[in-house]
Amino acid sequence: xxxxxxxxxxxxxxxxxxxxxxxxxxxxxxxxxxxxxxxxxxxxxxxxxxxxxxxxxxxxxxxxxxxxxxxxxxxxxxxxxxxxxxxxxxxxxxxxxxxxxxxxxxxxxxxxxxxxxxxxxxxxxxxxxxxxxxxxxxxxxxxxxxxxxxxxxxxxxxxxxxxxxxxxxxxxxxxxxxxxxxxxxxxxxxxxxxxxxxxxxxxxxxxxxxxxxxxxxxxxxxxxxxxxxxxxxxxxxxxxxxxxxxxxxxxxxxxxxxxxxxxxxxxxxxxxxxxxxxxxxxxxxxxxxxxxxxxxxxxxxxxxxxxxxxxxxxxxxxxxxxxxxxxxxxxxxxxxxxxxxxxxxxxxxxxxxxxxxxxxxxxxxxxxxxxxxxxxxxxxxxxxxxxxxxxxxxxxxxxxxxxxxxxxxxxxxxxxxxxxxxxxxxxxxxxxxxxxxxxxxxxxxxxxxxxxxxxxxxxxx
RNA sequence: GGCCCCAUCGUCUAGCGGUUAGGAUCCAUGGUUUUCAUCCAUGUUACAGGAGUUCAAUUCUCCUUGGGGUCACCA
Numbered sequence: 451x452x453x454x455x456x457x458x459x460x461x462x463x464x465x466x467x468x469x470x471x472x473x474x475x476x477x478x479x480x481x482x483x484x485x486x487x488x489x490x491x492x493x494x495x496x497x498x499x500x501x502x503x504x505x506x507x508x509x510x511x512x513x514x515x516x517x518x519x520x521x522x523x524x525x526x527x528x529x530x531x532x533x534x535x536x537x538x539x540x541x542x543x544x545x546x547x548x549x550x551x552x553x554x555x556x557x558x559x560x561x562x563x564x565x566x567x568x569x570x571x572x573x574x575x576x577x578x579x580x581x582x583x584x585x586x587x588x589x590x591x592x593x594x595x596x597x598x599x600x601x602x603x604x605x606x607x608x609x610x611x612x613x614x615x616x617x618x619x620x621x622x623x624x625x626x627x628x629x630x631x632x633x634x635x636x637x638x639x640x641x642x643x644x645x646x647x648x649x650x651x652x653x654x655x656x657x658x659x660x661x662x663x664x665x666x667x668x669x670x671x672x673x674x675x676x677x678x679x680x681x682x683x684x685x686x687x688x689x690x691x692x693x694x695x696x697x698x699x700x701x702x703x704x705x706x707x708x709x710x711x712x713x714x715x716x717x718x719x720x721x722x723x724x725x726x727x728x729x730x731x732x733x734x735x736x737x738x739x740x741x742x743x744x745x746x747x748x749x750x751x752x753x754x755x756x757x758x759x760x761x762x763x764x765x766x767x768x769x770x771x772x773x774x775x776x777x778x779x780x781x782x783x784x785x786x787x788x789x790x791x792x793x794x795x796x797x798x799x800x801x802x803x804x805x806x807x808x809x810x811x812x813x814x815x816x817x818x819x820x821x822x823x824x825x826x827x828x829x830x831x832x833x834x835x836x837x838x839x840x841x842x843x844x845x846x847x848x849x850x851x852x853x854x855x856x857x858x859x860x861x862x863x864x865x866x867x868x869x870x871x872x873x874x875x876x877x878x879x880x881x882x883x884x885x886x887x888x889x890x891x892x893x894x895x896x897x898x899x900x901x902x903x904x905x906x907x908x909x910x911x
Numbered sequence: 912g913g914c915c916c917c918a919u920c921g922u923c924u925a926g927c928g929g930u931u932a933g934g935a936u937c938c939a940u941g942g943u944u945u946u947c948a949u950c951c952a953u954g955u956u957a958c959a960g961g962a963g964u965u966c967a968a969u970u971c972u973c974c975u976u977g978g979g980g981u982c983a984c985c986a
Contacts, residue, residue, distance in 0.1 A: 457986090458986090459985080459986045461985085461986075491986060492986095493985090493986080494985060494986070496985095497985070497986085547984095551984075554983090554984085558983095562912090565912050565913080566912090566913075567912085567913045567914070567982065568913095568982060568983095569982075588984050589984095603916095606915095606916065606917090609915075609916085610915095611914070611915070612914075614914095615913085615914055615915085615982085617982095619983090620983080620984050622984085623984040624984060625984085627984085629983090629984070629985085629986090630985070630986050631986090634986085649980090650915095650916070650917095650979085650980065651979095651980055651981070652980095652981095652986090653915065653916070653980070653981075654914080654915070654980075654981045654982075655981090655986090675916085677916080677917070677979080677980090678979065678980070680978085680979070682921085682922070684977095684978060684979080685978090685979090686979080686980095712923090715923060715924075715935090716923070716924095717923090717924095718924095719923085719924055719925070721924095721925065721934085722924085722925060722933070722934040722935075723934090723935095724923090724924090724934080724935050724936085741917095741924085742916080742917060742918095743916090743917050743918060743978095743979095744916090744917070744918095744978080744979060744980090745922090745923065745924090746921095746922060746923080747922090747923095748921085748922045748923070748936085748937085750922070750923090750936055750937055751922075751923060751935075751936050751937085753936095754935085754936060754937090755936095757949090761949080793949095794948060794949045794950090795947075795948045795949075796948090797948095805948095820946095824946095857945090861945095867945080868945040869945055869946085870945095871945085872945040872946070873945075873946075875945095876945085876946065876947095882946095882947090883946055883947075884946060884947035884948080885946075885947065885948085886947085886948085887944085887945095887946095888945075888946090
């Protein structure tokens with residue numbers, strides 16, 4: 451059975467790039483009817499935060515990616531890691547290193563001035579003398595000293611790194627707490643991971659983890675390293691490039707299905723297909739189609755996708771979502787009409803809410819440019835005549851086409867162009883020259899409200 | 912700097928030795944729409960450079976250049 455995982459460290463919000471690798475992992479599991487596990491990497495007690503962990507879980511909930519089984523917390527598994535550390539110590543595959551932090555810093559400085567790669571020099575690897583006083587030792591694992599560490603990456607292909615590049619790295623801190631590369635290998639193995647999908651910033655961690663797998667005699671999973679997402683200039687994505695917190699996208703009015711669709715096409719493709727429902731992604735996703743190269747982040751397509759998903763979303767669902775953006779249309783007797791008339795005009799739920807509010811609340815002021823253009827000439831008398839006609843026909847006005855026929859009639863009897871009534875009417879109802887169809891707006895408002903808004907406008911002329 | 916990875920329109924990408932190098936987005940233009948948006952149509956724009964291999968390279972190899980990643984008692 452395929453088992454994948456997402457393993458964030460709870461030091462901040464869920465990053466947009468993290469969501470993509472999580473999505474790739476989740477899709478791989480779903481596609482193979484396997485399991486997608488969630489593990490919180492909180493071995494660094496000093497940097498963890500409960501809020502960060504909750505924020506990450508919340509983001510997962512928002513996008514609708516559910517994990518299987520219980521969330522695994524590494525901080526609760528220290529006893530387990532301790533057991534493996536003791537085992538390696540006993541087998542001579544790991545050793546205590548009494549080098550102080552100061553000594554290590556000095557060594558590193560020397561290496562840097564000599565422009566060498568900074569690495570631990572192995573001075574305690576075969577140490578058997580009397581340990582220095584006052585130093586709590588760290589525990590280092592014995593990495594191979596020659597040869598190559600080789601593995602086949604699912605997206606990058608064959609990777610080989612010289613053993614000399616991997617030093618005897620620390621697996622347990624001076625306080626006894628295990629370190630990342632050690633526990634990742636153990637947990638991935640113990641949790642039954644078959645496919646590790648992660649950012650390629652972890653590529654160099656892989657040989658280290660392989661050292662752990664080998665020392666403990668564990669089976670290797672398939673590694674898949676996904677290239678990074680950079681900003682539009684190809685540089686590392688930072689807050690300055692816009693939102694990097696997944697939840698910011700919710701605040702900006704993006705739909706999770708749009709965000710996921712956008713993300714799945716960043717570094718992965720299925721021919722020319724652009725639109726993927728969640729079900730289609732699951733059906734078609736295969737990590738072997740993941741791109742080797744990094745991709746740049748550009749929100750144009752996300753906006754387009756979001757507009758697409760809003761346009762195609764059932765009104766009932768839209769009405770529910772809109773409540774989180776300050777618009778409650780659920781009680782309105784013309785909800786269907788209201789949403790049909792506005793949903794093609796908002797690329798985000800925030801914009802859609804604005805469009806709806808434009809109709810729902812009478813304009814407090816009239817856009818200067820629009821009113822100047824619309825409220826000129828005979829506008830006042832035309833609007834007054836229109837009000838009279840609306841009132842005369844009141845009982846028969848229900849559908850947009852009913853209102854349209856009144857406008858037709860007005861244009862006909864007064865022998866004027868459509869714009870003569872259209873423009874002033876639009877500004878009277880919405881306050882500006884842009885917006886949904888007049889027929890729909892009037893049908894949504896009803897005769898009373900329509901007349902009231904027109905009369906209010908007339909009063910200012 | 913050492914090591915590792917990468918390289919097709921501005922951006923996301925298709926391509927897997929022989930194509931008029933395709934799609935999407937963006938942008939521009941036209942049409943539909945009483946406005947705006949939607950929608951439809953059309954158009955501009957790409958194989959980083961240089962050597963090979965081959966009858967033939969965007970595609971394979973090498974070099975250069977450019978970009979990214981990584982070098983913790985962080986994850």
